[in-house]
Amino acid sequence: MCVAEVIGMAAYSGFIAQIPLFAREWGLSTIAIGWVSSAFYIGYMVAVPVLVTLTDRIDPRRIYLWSMALSALATLGFSLASGFWSAFACQVFLGAGLAGTYMPGLRLLTDYLAEPTRSRAVTLYTGSYALGTAISFVLIGQLSHALGWRWALGLAALGPVIAFFIVVTLFRARANSSTTSLATLFDFRPVLRNRAVMARAIAYAAHSYELFGLWSWTVAFLVFAYTLQPASPFQINPTFVAAALTLMLLPASFIGNECAVRFGARRWIISVMLISACIAAFFGFSAAVLPTVALVALCVIYGFATAAESGALTSSVVATADPQYRGMTMAVYSIIGFAGGSLGPLVFGIVLGTNGAQTVFGWGLAFLAMGLGALIGPIALVLFDRPAKRSKR
Numbered sequence: 001m002c003v004a005e006v007i008g009m010a011a012y013s014g015f016i017a018q019i020p021l022f023a024r025e026w027g028l029s030t031i032a033i034g035w036v037s038s039a040f041y042i043g044y045m046v047a048v049p050v051l052v053t054l055t056d057r058i059d060p061r062r063i064y065l066w067s068m069a070l071s072a073l074a075t076l077g078f079s080l081a082s083g084f085w086s087a088f089a090c091q092v093f094l095g096a097g098l099a100g101t102y103m104p105g106l107r108l109l110t111d112y113l114a115e116p117t118r119s120r121a122v123t124l125y126t127g128s129y130a131l132g133t134a135i136s137f138v139l140i141g142q143l144s145h146a147l148g149w150r151w152a153l154g155l156a157a158l159g160p161v162i163a164f165f166i167v168v169t170l171f172r173a174r175a176n177s178s179t180t181s182l183a184t185l186f187d188f189r190p191v192l193r194n195r196a197v198m199a200r201a202i203a204y205a206a207h208s209y210e211l212f213g214l215w216s217w218t219v220a221f222l223v224f225a226y227t228l229q230p231a232s233p234f235q236i237n238p239t240f241v242a243a244a245l246t247l248m249l250l251p252a253s254f255i256g257n258e259c260a261v262r263f264g265a266r267r268w269i270i271s272v273m274l275i276s277a278c279i280a281a282f283f284g285f286s287a288a289v290l291p292t293v294a295l296v297a298l299c300v301i302y303g304f305a306t307a308a309e310s311g312a313l314t315s316s317v318v319a320t321a322d323p324q325y326r327g328m329t330m331a332v333y334s335i336i337g338f339a340g341g342s343l344g345p346l347v348f349g350i351v352l353g354t355n356g357a358q359t360v361f362g363w364g365l366a367f368l369a370m371g372l373g374a375l376i377g378p379i380a381l382v383l384f385d386r387p388a389k390r391s392k393r
Helices: 002-008 016-026 030-056 060-078 084-099 102-112 117-147 149-156 158-170 195-227 238-247 249-263 265-288 292-307 310-320 323-355 360-374 376-384
Strands: none
Touching: 002 102, 002 117, 002 158, 016 030, 016 084, 016 117, 016 195, 016 238, 030 060, 030 084, 030 102, 030 195, 030 323, 060 084, 060 102, 060 149, 060 158, 084 102, 102 117, 102 323, 117 149, 117 238, 117 249, 117 310, 149 158, 195 238, 195 265, 195 292, 195 310, 195 323, 195 360, 195 376, 238 249, 238 292, 249 265, 249 292, 249 310, 265 292, 265 310, 265 360, 265 376, 310 323, 323 360, 360 376
């Protein structure tokens, strides 16, 4: 399942890995770039409540396979895109494809496993999201350099096709066992009343807001930062740096989950989110003062910090969900989380465009906006997920 997830995400960075190129070729403003970047997460957010909730009624395998086919078609469509609107539409469908594969794939996995294996498997699977993103950055960057971006995306469409056949081989179709009516199936009130789940969903939104904002703009930021520095052997290809940064999600998620088990999920999540917010406050401004090697190192460290609570958040939600509403819980969690994720790249673009895309001040404020959004996570956990008070004897 992890291999299928990674291969199926081949076109994930098709736009964000080539932002400077598309900005020149299509004449896109920073706000337009923010909209196209966010379109992916908008498509995910719109599709996920239906597709993931239906896993409580329909075999998740069916949803997964149809969605992977959609991802392949959307990738091919992007290879023919000619400007803002066609790119925006393809990004929406790519996001919808991920909505039908990421969490339904997780549901497939968790239905076949029991604790304690399940918790570590969830962490490994969610961490593989970063591996898929990292490979996508390298793949798209190198293929675009060698063949042009249209051929790069056309070849990336093979990824979802291969993932499709992996899951066809791994899992047999199962009969629908649920007799729950559609009206009851989409009644989200039992999940919305769960304060622990909702606090973590809000924290996930804050996490995604910062993480996707960082991932979407890293390449463009490094291209800008390199212009301020003298030529250096440490000016690594920005797509490679972005790949390394996203790859941090895998070890960060796994290590973070183990730390959460040892120190407590709530305490760990709050601590890590506060640290990443602090780094965001000065990261953008550092382009003018840090040498290239230090800037690249800080970029990777920031990527680790923004990802270190991911596994703990998701595994704790899966563990606390009522098995009867597991699909619904994952749907609500994803909706709220990716709502925050869809805002991150857009807010970044608006702040950057308003304050100057060619100034350190503009980039500094844009990253500061990411850090301020991340603070919502700890606030939500403190206010709505208070530990039960111990009774006094």
